[in-house]
Amino acid sequence: MNKQLFADPEKCTGCNRCASVCSAMKTGSFAPSVARIKVNNFPHRGFAVPSVCFQCPNAPCHKACPSGAISRNDADVVVVDAQKCIACGSCVKACPYGMIELGEQLVAAKCDHCDGDPACVKECFPGALVYTEKTPELMKLKGMQMKQRSSDGRSEEKRHRLGRAILKQLRD
Amino acid sequence: MNLYTGKLLVVDLSTKEISTEPLRKEWIRQYWGSWGLALRYYWDAVTPEVDPLSADNAIVIMTGPFSGTLVPLTSRLSLVSKSPHTGTIFTSNVGGAFGPELKYAGYDGLIIKGASDSPVFLKIVDDEVSLEDASDMMGKGIFETEECLEDVVGEIGAKTLAIGPAGEKLITYSMIGSESYRQFGRSGTGALFGSKNLKGVVCKGSQSIAVADMPKFIERVTHHKTENLFTEDNLWANSDGTAVLVDVTNEMGIHPTKNYSAGISERKETLNSDAVKAAKISDRACSGCPLACGKFTKIGETEVEGPEYETLCLGGSNCDVHDLEAIIKFNRVCDDLGLDTMSCGSTISMAMEMTESGRHDFGIRFGESDEYLKLVEEIAALSTDRGRDLALGAKRLAVKYDSADMSMEVKGLEVPAYEPRGNYGMGIAYATSERGACHLRAFPIFSETPFEIEALVDEVIESQNFNGIKWSMCYCDFWGSINTEITADLLSVGLGEEVTAAELDKAGERIWNLSRLFNTKNGFGAAEDSLPEKVLKNPLRKGPNAGKTFDPEDFSVALNSYYKKRGWDEQGRPGTEKLAELGLDQI
Numbered sequence: 001m002n003k004q005l006f007a008d009p010e011k012c013t014g015c016n017r018c019a020s021v022c023s024a025m026k027t028g029s030f031a032p033s034v035a036r037i038k039v040n041n042f043p044h045r046g047f048a049v050p051s052v053c054f055q056c057p058n059a060p061c062h063k064a065c066p067s068g069a070i071s072r073n074d075a076d077v078v079v080v081d082a083q084k085c086i087a088c089g090s091c092v093k094a095c096p097y098g099m100i101e102l103g104e105q106l107v108a109a110k111c112d113h114c115d116g117d118p119a120c121v122k123e124c125f126p127g128a129l130v131y132t133e134k135t136p137e138l139m140k141l142k143g144m145q146m147k148q149r150s151s152d153g154r155s156e157e158k159r160h161r162l163g164r165a166i167l168k169q170l171r172d
Numbered sequence: 173m174n175l176y177t178g179k180l181l182v183v184d185l186s187t188k189e190i191s192t193e194p195l196r197k198e199w200i201r202q203y204w205g206s207w208g209l210a211l212r213y214y215w216d217a218v219t220p221e222v223d224p225l226s227a228d229n230a231i232v233i234m235t236g237p238f239s240g241t242l243v244p245l246t247s248r249l250s251l252v253s254k255s256p257h258t259g260t261i262f263t264s265n266v267g268g269a270f271g272p273e274l275k276y277a278g279y280d281g282l283i284i285k286g287a288s289d290s291p292v293f294l295k296i297v298d299d300e301v302s303l304e305d306a307s308d309m310m311g312k313g314i315f316e317t318e319e320c321l322e323d324v325v326g327e328i329g330a331k332t333l334a335i336g337p338a339g340e341k342l343i344t345y346s347m348i349g350s351e352s353y354r355q356f357g358r359s360g361t362g363a364l365f366g367s368k369n370l371k372g373v374v375c376k377g378s379q380s381i382a383v384a385d386m387p388k389f390i391e392r393v394t395h396h397k398t399e400n401l402f403t404e405d406n407l408w409a410n411s412d413g414t415a416v417l418v419d420v421t422n423e424m425g426i427h428p429t430k431n432y433s434a435g436i437s438e439r440k441e442t443l444n445s446d447a448v449k450a451a452k453i454s455d456r457a458c459s460g461c462p463l464a465c466g467k468f469t470k471i472g473e474t475e476v477e478g479p480e481y482e483t484l485c486l487g488g489s490n491c492d493v494h495d496l497e498a499i500i501k502f503n504r505v506c507d508d509l510g511l512d513t514m515s516c517g518s519t520i521s522m523a524m525e526m527t528e529s530g531r532h533d534f535g536i537r538f539g540e541s542d543e544y545l546k547l548v549e550e551i552a553a554l555s556t557d558r559g560r561d562l563a564l565g566a567k568r569l570a571v572k573y574d575s576a577d578m579s580m581e582v583k584g585l586e587v588p589a590y591e592p593r594g595n596y597g598m599g600i601a602y603a604t605s606e607r608g609a610c611h612l613r614a615f616p617i618f619s620e621t622p623f624e625i626e627a628l629v630d631e632v633i634e635s636q637n638f639n640g641i642k643w644s645m646c647y648c649d650f651w652g653s654i655n656t657e658i659t660a661d662l663l664s665v666g667l668g669e670e671v672t673a674a675e676l677d678k679a680g681e682r683i684w685n686l687s688r689l690f691n692t693k694n695g696f697g698a699a700e701d702s703l704p705e706k707v708l709k710n711p712l713r714k715g716p717n718a719g720k721t722f723d724p725e726d727f728s729v730a731l732n733s734y735y736k737k738r739g740w741d742e743q744g745r746p747g748t749e750k751l752a753e754l755g756l757d758q759i
Contacts, residue, residue, distance in 0.1 A: 013464035015457035016269070020242050024386055030241050031380030033276065041329070043268070043351035044315060046454045046468030046477055123242075125410075125462035126455065160328045 002076040003131050005111070005118060006138045007050035007145070009166050011128035014041040014048035018120035018129060025119045026109070034103060036111040037120050037129075038156075040163025047171055049163040050128060053078070053099040053111040054146050061110070064094035069108065075116060082107045096149035098158030144169070174384045175237035175666045176200070180213075181279045181301060183294060185368050186227055186286030190301050195280050201675070202755065205236030205280070207263045208644035208683040210252035213283060214261070215686065215759065220693040224256040224360070225342060225367035227287035233274075234281035236646035240272035240381050240460075242393050243662055244401055245648040247271050247459040254694075255359035255607065256367075257344040257515070257565060258584040261690040262607035264356040265643060266333075266348070269459035273331040276377025288369040295325055296375040306371035311337055313508040314349035321374040334372035335362045336510030338552040342366050343563045345515035345586075346552075353466075353477035353507050354458075358585065359607055362510045384668025392665050396658050397462070405653040409465035410455075414481035415445035417589075421485075424617065425715030426594035428490040428587075430538055431521040432580050432706055435591050436715035437489040447496055448479070458648065465650055471497040476504040479513075485589035486517030491524060491544060498541035505545060509552035516551065518586035519562050519569060520544055525578050532573050534558045580704045583608035583696070590617055592707050594717035597628035600730050603701045604632065604744075606687040612649060613639055625730045633737055640687075641680030656680075682754040685738075685746050689756065697743040701731055 019035035027034055038051040056062075059078045062070045069084035070091060080100075087106040103109035113131070121131045132138070148165045150158040182191045203209045210232040217230035231253045238246035249271030255262045274282065277296050284294075291306040309320050317334040331351065338346035339362025346362025347355040355361075365371070383389045408416055418440050421427040425435040441447065448467050456466030456477050468477045479487065479499050487502045488494065506513045523534040535558060536543045550559030561569060566586050570579035580587040585608025592599030597616030602609040614635035621627050638656075647654055656673035663671040703722060711719045735742065739750035751757045 010454070013455050013457035013461075013466075015461050015464065016459050017242065017244070017462060020240075020460065021390070023380070024242060024390060027380070028386050029380035029382045031276065031378070033378040034380075041269075043353065043456070043477075044318070046456050046466075046475065123462075126464060156328045 001133045003116070004055065004076070004134055004138070004142070005052055005113060005121065006130050006132070006142055007052045008128045008130070008141060009047070009049040009170060011126045012039065012048040012050055013126050013128070014039060014043065016041070017123040017125075018050065021119045021123045025114065027104070034109070036099075036109060038159055040159055042163065042167055045167060045171060047167050049166045051097065051099060051159040051162060052129075054097065054142065060094040060096060061091035061100050064090040066090060075113065077113050078110065079112050080108045080110060092155060095155070096151065096158065097162060098150070098155030101155050174382050174668055175241065175663075177275055177278050177280050177379075177381070179279055180281045180283060181296065182283045182285070183301075183303070184286045185284065185288040185292065185303070185370060188288070188303055190303070192279070202679060203683060204641065204644040204676070204679055206234050206248070206250040206644045206646045207252065208640065208679060210234035210250050210263065210281065211261075211683060211686055213281070214252045215690065217283065217285065218254070220690055222254055224254040224259070225363060227368070229254055229364070229367075231284040231364055231368075232281065233284070235271045235275050236644060237663065237666065239646050240275040241383065241666070242390060242460070244393070244397055245461050245463070245651040246646045247461065248643070248646045248648055249274070250643060250646070251348070251356045251361055253361075253364055256342070256363045257360040258608045259694070260583055260607050260696060261687055261694075262359040263643065264358050264361050266350050266354050266356045267458035267648060268331070268351040268354040270331040270333060270350050270375065271646060272459045273375045273377050275381060276379050277375050278377065278379045282373070284368065284370065287367060291369050291371050293321060293371045294373040296373065297325070297327060298376070298378055309371050310340060313337065314510055315352055315508050317372055318349075318352060321372050325374050325376070327374075327376040330374050330376040332372055332374045335365045336508060336552070338362055338510040339366040340371075341552070341554055343511065343551065343554070345512045345565050346510045347512050349507060349510060355507070355512070357512050358514065358610070383666045385665055389662070389665050392662055396662065400653055400658060401462070401651055403653060406463065406651055409463040409650040412445040413448060413465050413467045415443070415448040415467070415479075415484060417481040418444040418484055421590060421617070422715075424594060425717040426591040426598070426617065427715075428485050428589045428591055429714070430492050431490060431525040431578065432587070432591065434714040435594050435712050435717045437494070439494040440489070442494040442496060443484045443488050443499070451496060451500070461648065463650060469500055471500055474500050474504055476500050476507065479503045482589050483513040483517065486514050486521070486586075490521045490589070491517060492538035493541045493544065495541050498545070501545055502548065505548050509548065511548065511552055514588060515565055515586045516548060518580060519566050520547060522566050522569060522575075522578050522580070523558070523562055526573065526575060529578075531575055531578065534561070577705050580706060581609060582702060582704070583700050585609045587704065591712065591717070592703060593712040593720045593722055594715075595619070595622040596625060596722055596726070596730065597622060597632060599703050599707060599722045599727065600628055600632045600734060601635075603703055603727070603731065604636070604734055606691055625726060626733060629730055629733045629737060633734065636684050637677070637680040639680070640683035641676045644679065644683060678754070682756060685750065685754055685756060686759070688740070688744070689746055689751075689759075692743070692745045697745070698731065701744055703727060
């Protein structure tokens with residue numbers, strides 16, 4: 001069975017090392033603003049919610065792509081073929097979670113599990129990110145997060161809305 | 173440029189001019205970053221006699237080479253200026269995420285000059301920097317101000333610095349808050365912003381930080397993180413947080429109790445790390461920190477990140493308040509109104525002793541937690557006679573009521589939560605700190621010989637020098653086992669240039685001496701490197717150190733030895749040889 005990346009907001013401390021290492025691996029410098037994983041941090045409430053790509057089974061980004069640049073591979077990871085990407089931004093609009101964005105090379109960029117060895121998971125000391133085969137508990141956790149879909153707004157607004165909704169659900 | 177952005181942001185609030193200037197490369201190898209670099213820039217920006225609350229005073233806020241990179245525990249940010257509370261030069265550091273964000277916006281630091289004639293806030297979004305009207309925010313607490321700053325700017329995830337009403341009212345132990353529960357806590361940073369009519373700063377950055385060899389840098393970071401950071405020396409921060417020190421200091425008999433009258437608290441189990449963990453609902457980290465020492469607690473309807481050790485003591489046992497819920501409320505209201513919990517708590521405990529002893533009736537006695545919460549509001553608003561009195565802080569309160577026998581301060585900065593009569597090293601540390609009584613610059617509580625003067629003097633000097641360079645790298649103190657060898661390794665790989673531990677050690681001593689030099693040019697000398705009357709004369713009660721004082725003769729021996737070993741004269745002025753050795757003779 002293929003492994004999945006799961007995020008547990010209750011364990012997230014808001015340290016952002018995941019975004020830091022992701023940006024370093026993917027772009028060669030430290031720039032969390034272009035990381036493929038983001039943390040929605042709510043310092044006033046002492047709460048943080050990671051925003052990760054859910055590698056959706058019927059991925060809206062896949063469906064929206066007009067050039068066939070997006071596909072789902074054998075590891076069940078939704079990947080972008082940079083050669084085919086025309087930087088139209090349709091996938092960015094389509095993603096309900098704000099987890100695919102146009103990067104600096106004008107190519108759609110998203111989490112690709114680092115070819116089966118996710119750097120973010122290795123960096124996560126509190127264990128808020130796990131890379132493992134699914135369990136009922138993990139799937140329930142993922143399902144709760146996947147319910148928080150946005151149909152419009154900027155990517156960061158979609159992520160923030162997911163974060164706020166989870167905060168409300170788990171804290172209030 | 174590697175590690176640094178190479179650019180400083182300069183804002184003149186009098187002329188409303190905003191500009192950038194390149195980071196002076198010749199200062200990098202001498203001062204490195206954060207504290208050291210801020211100090212050097214501050215030295216050039218003002219004269220030593222400058223009035224802290226005047227438009228002539230400057231504020232220098234500086235990140236370091238590792239800020240915003242994967243090096244753990246390097247998100248701390250230094251603010252250097254002259255304190256309205258003590259009249260000394262000082263640095264105050266804040267954790268959280270503002271420092272890295274400033275770097276992602278493209279700036280190594282921020283220099284603030286002048287004063288605005290109307291309330292403003294500074295907006296930084298990468299290259300777009302502007303001063304905006306803050307009139308609508310005046311009078312608001314820090315929590316509400318943070319929300320306003322984020323909303324007005326419309327940037328999700330922007331980081332903020334903000335003052336509350338206490339800073340607006342120029343209370344000299346008011347502070348600047350960030351991310352609600354973090355602060356540039358001590359020395360009156362809030363009043364500095366307030367005097368400049370600067371309500372806050374909001375920053376969002378989307379740029380990047382380069383290193384010379386990224387794969388090697390990550391490999392070295394991971395190595396040091398695993399081999400050095402994740403060891404017993406440091407993991408307490410993750411498992412217990414600073415509240416662990418409640419039990420530690422009680423065991424040592426140096427726990428501040430009832431305005432420093434006793435060395436142990438009989439009810440420590442109400443405030444120790446077990447008590448805090450029972451109330452904890454999450455662990456919280458600063459940017460880039462795996463340890464997450466922050467314990468976010470909730471009792472009843474009140475939540476706060478904390479309370480940390482100092483607040484548990486100076487807002488707890490030292491006021492004889494042993495109700496964790498009350499301390500959480502005290503913590504939260506200080507964080508919102510913008511008051512340093514340490515100076516506030518210490519001044520309140522002094523007022524409690526003055527009331528109970530009949531010296532002066534402030535209407536508050538030890539243990540009265542409802543009353544002390546009311547008092548915090550009165551202080552922040554300057555709304556009552558007693559509020560206005562306590563806003564003076566321990567030193568000026570002692571002058572007003574001839575009560576130096578009850579005030580616990582050095583150079584006007586209220587003493588932290590480690591009893592010097594039970595550890596002379598802490599006394600020496602408090603007396604020789606550049607900003608007044610501070611437990612951070614040297615922390616010899618674990619010394620096996622807490623009363624052996626010479627050994628303690630050596631330890632204090634070594635710690636102060638090391639902290640000079642440590643805080644110039646933005647390290648958090650909770651990487652307790654960090655050293656200059658690891659730092660030199662990471663700098664070398666990050667910069668692509670060879671850096672040695674020896675040059676970093678020298679830089680630390682240079683930075684400490686430069687701080688001292690500023691103070692001496694401002695009239696500070698041996699008389700000010702002193703300890704409170706209580707410490708010198710009153711025997712401590714209760715616990716393993718009952719009966720002890722730090723006798724004036726012993727203290728005098730310690731101070732003279734300290735000066736001699738540092739190469740300073742009998743007034744504590746760095747000698748010409750020492751200055752030449754450190755490259756400070758031309759400054």
